[in-house]
Amino acid sequence: xxxxxxxxxxxxxxxxxxxxxxxxxxxxxxxxxxxxxxxxxxxxxxxxxxxxxxxxxxxxxxxxxxxxxxxxxxxxxxxxxxxxxxxxxxxxxxxxxxxxxxxxxxxxxxxxxxxxxxxxxxxxxxxxxxxxxxxxxxxxxxxxxxxxxxxxxxxxxxxxxxxxxxxxxxxxxxxxxxxxxxxxxxxxxxxxxxxxxxxxxxxxxxxxxxxxxxxxxxxxxxxxxxxxxxxxxxxxxxxxxxxxxxxxxxxxxxxxxxxxxxxxxxxxxxxxxxxxxxxxxxxxxxxxxxxxxxxxxxxxxxxxxxxxxxxxxxxxxxxxxxxxxxxxxxxxxxxxxxxxxxxxxxxxxxxxxxxxxxxxx
Amino acid sequence: xxxxxxxxxxxxxxxxxxxxxxxxxxxxxxxxxxxxxxxxxxxxxxxxxxxxxxxxxxxxxxxxxxxxxxxxxxxxxxxxxxxxxxxxxxxxxxxxxxxxxxxxxxxxxxxxxxxxxxxxxxxxxxxxxxxxxxxxxxxxxxxxxxxxxxxxxxxxxxxxxxxxxxxxxxxxxxxxxxxxxxxxxxxxxxxxxxxxxxxxxxxxxxxxxxxxxxxxxxxxxxxxxxxxxxxxxxxxxxxxxxxxxxxxxxxxxxxxxxxxxxxxxxxxxxxxxxxxxxxxxxxxxxxxxxxxxxxxxxxxxxxxxxxxxxxxxx
Numbered sequence: 001x002x003x004x005x006x007x008x009x010x011x012x013x014x015x016x017x018x019x020x021x022x023x024x025x026x027x028x029x030x031x032x033x034x035x036x037x038x039x040x041x042x043x044x045x046x047x048x049x050x051x052x053x054x055x056x057x058x059x060x061x062x063x064x065x066x067x068x069x070x071x072x073x074x075x076x077x078x079x080x081x082x083x084x085x086x087x088x089x090x091x092x093x094x095x096x097x098x099x100x101x102x103x104x105x106x107x108x109x110x111x112x113x114x115x116x117x118x119x120x121x122x123x124x125x126x127x128x129x130x131x132x133x134x135x136x137x138x139x140x141x142x143x144x145x146x147x148x149x150x151x152x153x154x155x156x157x158x159x160x161x162x163x164x165x166x167x168x169x170x171x172x173x174x175x176x177x178x179x180x181x182x183x184x185x186x187x188x189x190x191x192x193x194x195x196x197x198x199x200x201x202x203x204x205x206x207x208x209x210x211x212x213x214x215x216x217x218x219x220x221x222x223x224x225x226x227x228x229x230x231x232x233x234x235x236x237x238x239x240x241x242x243x244x245x246x247x248x249x250x251x252x253x254x255x256x257x258x259x260x261x262x263x264x265x266x267x268x269x270x271x272x273x274x275x276x277x278x279x280x281x282x283x284x285x286x287x288x289x290x291x292x293x294x295x296x297x298x299x300x301x302x303x304x305x306x307x308x309x310x311x312x313x314x315x316x317x318x319x320x321x322x323x324x325x326x327x328x329x330x331x332x333x334x335x336x337x338x339x340x341x342x343x344x345x346x347x348x349x350x351x352x353x354x355x356x357x358x359x360x361x
Numbered sequence: 362x363x364x365x366x367x368x369x370x371x372x373x374x375x376x377x378x379x380x381x382x383x384x385x386x387x388x389x390x391x392x393x394x395x396x397x398x399x400x401x402x403x404x405x406x407x408x409x410x411x412x413x414x415x416x417x418x419x420x421x422x423x424x425x426x427x428x429x430x431x432x433x434x435x436x437x438x439x440x441x442x443x444x445x446x447x448x449x450x451x452x453x454x455x456x457x458x459x460x461x462x463x464x465x466x467x468x469x470x471x472x473x474x475x476x477x478x479x480x481x482x483x484x485x486x487x488x489x490x491x492x493x494x495x496x497x498x499x500x501x502x503x504x505x506x507x508x509x510x511x512x513x514x515x516x517x518x519x520x521x522x523x524x525x526x527x528x529x530x531x532x533x534x535x536x537x538x539x540x541x542x543x544x545x546x547x548x549x550x551x552x553x554x555x556x557x558x559x560x561x562x563x564x565x566x567x568x569x570x571x572x573x574x575x576x577x578x579x580x581x582x583x584x585x586x587x588x589x590x591x592x593x594x595x596x597x598x599x600x601x602x603x604x605x606x607x608x609x610x611x612x613x614x615x616x617x618x619x620x621x622x623x624x625x626x627x628x629x630x631x632x633x634x635x636x637x638x639x640x641x642x643x644x645x646x647x648x649x650x651x652x653x654x655x656x657x658x659x660x661x662x663x664x665x666x667x668x669x670x671x672x673x674x675x
Binding site: 040042044045092094144148150151153155157159161162165166172288291292327328335336337338340342344348349359361 | 476596
């Protein structure tokens with residue numbers, strides 16, 4: 001700002017931002033990310049155009065590719081929604097990662113407990129199990145925050161590490177280990193427990209539709225219900241809300257339980273819709289990607305769905321990109337973070353404007 | 362077997378390991394402490410350590426010099442924290458969100474870089490790690506000698522950083538100013554001193570220390586880089602700052618508690634006590650939560666921690 005001090009121009013904060021600001025921030029983030037990616041492609045010795053083409057073909061090139069993109073997007077919609085819900089209330093739930101594990105584990109526990117049963121019993125049990133597992137684990141973080149004033153970021157991060165070890169313990173020579181197996185994994189789940197496939201010859205499962213339904217429900221809850229009002233109000237001014245007689249501790253707990261439940265569902269869907277067996281390691285990263293998606297989606301359910309679809313496409317396309325160009329698919333995780341950083345910077349910068357001063361002395 | 366652990370010889374080696382293991386988190390926590398005293402919550406600590414671990418390893422591998430590796434890691438930490446500082450101080454983006462973004466960025470970039478530089482995962486080379494430098498005479502003192510005076514050079518440096526950071530914060534002008542920013546930035550601003558400049562300095566120092574701490578994991582410990590190898594140590598660094606009530610000496614104590622646990626679990630596995638390794642590895646994270654539950658007595662956070670300073674607002 002000092003640079004411009006005598007030039008007759010000034011950088012000022014805007015009073016409000018237009019929707020044009022959001023669009024330009026998104027465009028700037030997209031362009032920046034594409035440029036950065038191209039640089040990384042070149043650094044890895046690949047032709048950027050071929051790599052982008054493979055990325056597009058792998059994610060949208062056929063019915064099957066599109067279906068797979070939707071499959072990859074499903075858990076991300078849910079973890080994105082979970083994170084957005086908590087962040088809306090300015091509760092920094094970083095624990096979607098662990099709540100995904102908890103949901104998958106609890107769903108598995110419930111589903112194995114009921115034994116042989118037809119699909120119309122198994123599927124609801126799985127859905128409820130996922131919701132409950134995530135809710136319990138999210139609730140634990142909420143309890144630590146509300147009752148013991150433990151910073152929620154630290155509590156949820158620590159719980160993420162802990163649950164991964166708990167799963168590994170249960171899978172390694174534990175009651176869940178596949179009989180006669182070497183690996184840290186359970187046996188394949190029975191056919192009746194697999195989520196129904198929506199389009200034949202693809203992997204698109206029921207979970208995708210349920211995730212969209214949940215997004216719609218959360219949209220209504222956030223904008224049309226007393227709880228949604230409290231969540232949004234807690235995000236902007238918790239003090240004022242408390243003066244209205246709202247119990248802040250209870251609200252913290254409720255938000256964490258809900259947020260955890262949504263993330264838990266992602267774990268249950270991944271387990272019964274895609275992977276069909278519980279393994280250590282294959283559920284990792286969904287929660288952390290959910291944070292990026294929540295922020296890019298402006299913490300709104302609609303935005304989250306759009307961002308999750310985009311990231312689902314990136315993740316799905318990266319496999320073909322790796323095969324065709326040899327660029328490691330790990331690049332996608334770097335790209336996701338780069339998109340987020342560019343977006344944050346562009347969005348923050350759109351708060352400022354350059355203005356010519358009338359009187360310069 | 363449990364009684365084996367209490368033998369003097371074994372205890373000495375556990376304590377020596379604890380001091381060694383404390384090195385990376387101590388560096389990171391001290392850097393974070395200074396940044397937080399300046400009111401900036403650097404949640405990107407984990408990512409900065411990871412970047413330091415990777416760059417430290419890569420630079421040592423390509424140059425053959427561990428010293429250059431450590432320097433490069435510090436530089437990487439500084440660059441990453443410069444980006445962080447620009448985002449949270451200049452653009453005033455939410456500090457927690459920015460920190461998380463940085464962690465994900467570091468995790469993605471290091472993994473990608475590793476995979477594209479070494480396509481065959483079996484061929485990832487090791488490096489020659491720093492060796493112990495026993496201090497003459499002092500290292501011969503029974504029991505205490507091997508624990509404190511037969512360590513790597515970075516460990517001595519980390520231990521010396523504790524009084525150095527204390528001296529800086531409490532007995533230098535800039536240290537006073539930085540503490541002032543954490544409590545009442547306006548006071549400094551009114552005097553015509555730049556708040557942002559001092560916050561940048563504190564954050565960059567934090568980044569350099571995090572980079573150095575991360576580099577210790579590869580250059581002074583494992584010789585290999587593994588994706589996401591920092592494994593929560595950055596987050597433990599944040600816990601240590603809180604548990605240490607934002608003072609260097611108590612942060613040292615907190616760091617030693619965590620590293621002692623870590624050393625103990627290595628020894629427990631070593632003497633063949635049959636506890637599932639997952640329980641041992643999860644222990645520090647459980648302890649961190651317990652520490653945070655008990656910390657209410659510990660101390661007060663800087664009043665302006667996490668709140669960006671701007672002249673138009675209170």
